[in-house]
Amino acid sequence: MTESQYIAELHRRFIVDLDAGTFTRRKNTSGGGKAGTLAGSKTVTGYLCINILGKVQKSHRLLWLVAHGTWPDGELDHINLNKTDNRLVNLRLVNHKQNSENQPLRKNNTSGYPGVSRTGNKWRARIQHYGKEIRLGHFDSLEQAIHARKIGEAKIFSHGLKVAS
Secondary structure, eight states: OOHHHHHHHHHEEEEEEETTTTEESSSSSTOOOOSSSBOEOOOOOOEEEETTTEEEEEEEHHHHHHHHHSSSSSEEEEETTTOOOOOGGGEEOOOOOHHHSOOOOOOOOOSTTTEEEEETTEEEEEEETTTTEEEEEEESHHHHHHHHHHHHHHHTTTSOOOOOO
């Protein structure tokens, strides 16, 4: 199917709201979807998907297609890490490495901030970038370590990548 066929079918079946990042059904469907309700089923990986023209497609990729007229050339990153928040302001086109760097805090994180951890009586700040650890130093306070991490993020990720905070 062509991009224009997908776009036409999406507009035929749904009210597309790019600001909200949603597809709303125009009429009842044979699958039980009611007119006026949001379309999309959540997958086991947490993304919303829609069956369109015989294929299951991720909703955020469909929204990108409608907004830009072409499929995304790369991966789409949910900036705020919420896989169901498909607002265009929350989506950005990235390569795989950039996408993998925007991760939620690990469950064993005790500082509440990525890349900041306790070592003995000091706080350590570091950044993992392209498989290498960049050490930002050891600090007496958590606030100092977080500040160092933020400065490091600004320098390293100046190309626009936002590290989750």
